[in-house]
Amino acid sequence: MKVAVVGATGLVGGEILKVLAERNFPVSELIPVASERSIGKKVSFKGKEYEVVGFDTAIAMKPDVAIFSAGGGTSLAIAPKFAEAGITVVDNSSAWRMDPTKKLVVPEINASTLTPEDKIIANPNCSTIQMVVVMNPLHKKYKIKRVVVSTYQSVTGTGKAAVDQLFNERAGKTEYDKVYPHKIDLNVLPHIDVFLDNGYTKEEMKMVNETKKIMMDDSIQVTATTVRIPTIGGHSESVNIEFENDFDLDEVRSLLAQEEGVIVQDDPKNFLYPMPITAHGKDEVFVGRIRRDETQPNTLNLWIVADNLRKGAATNAVQIAEYLAKHQLI
């Protein structure tokens, strides 16, 4: 399979190359793609160096699939050109996610809705993906009514410049490029993406709206507070879920343990719970601190962690491409 990685020189692009190699995706030809200023740069894949090409060159090379991680503006402008040339695009940006003509896919949940006609497929937001992967088996069994989520998100979600800001601050530098409006080291910012008229941030509304679309259920109520913290390994989430029906905690643990891509780490007596430092570089979503909310019926508290560059971005996108290849949809 000819695979183009658009945005190959970025943080997520680099992770996509790693994940393609690790999962042994059947790549017959790799085409790393980026904007003008990165053309000619080299990226490595499975021990070989590849030169980055521009958008038009990549389209002319006719890849079977193009995994985009190049930002919303680039995606809006360029993805349709790939699609018109018959190339299936899996897009990591927010550009197409809520477009009613595009599928928003987490393979464990809704990949079966994909058809060969889907030429631009959207990859959801990182903080949404890890939450819905855990919620899906519980929704099927107990039916979710309402979710209250607070996130603790890694600076890698903002990109390389944010990681540089954190380490420049930590090194005591005073002159550096600032991505955030405040210091991030030794600090916490209750602010991810832009503020909207309703007082929520765009990241918070992504969690609300994308959850309903992926889980194909508009009745699920979600309210979110998204927060940036000075870590790099992954996003963490405190999730409070109210169900229509009551549950048994052991059954919850066993449903989650059986779920593909989910690992239960729930042994507080031995200090075992998910953390970004242990989720870093892993493809799975980790869940722990599984306990009943004792203040109201049918309500569960969970702590969910995943590497946002992996399942939150690269891994999910590669899994979509794997599904397309396996079911001969490309």
Ligand code: 2RA
């Ligand atoms: C963040 N959700 O962590 C974003 C990345 N897509 O900022």
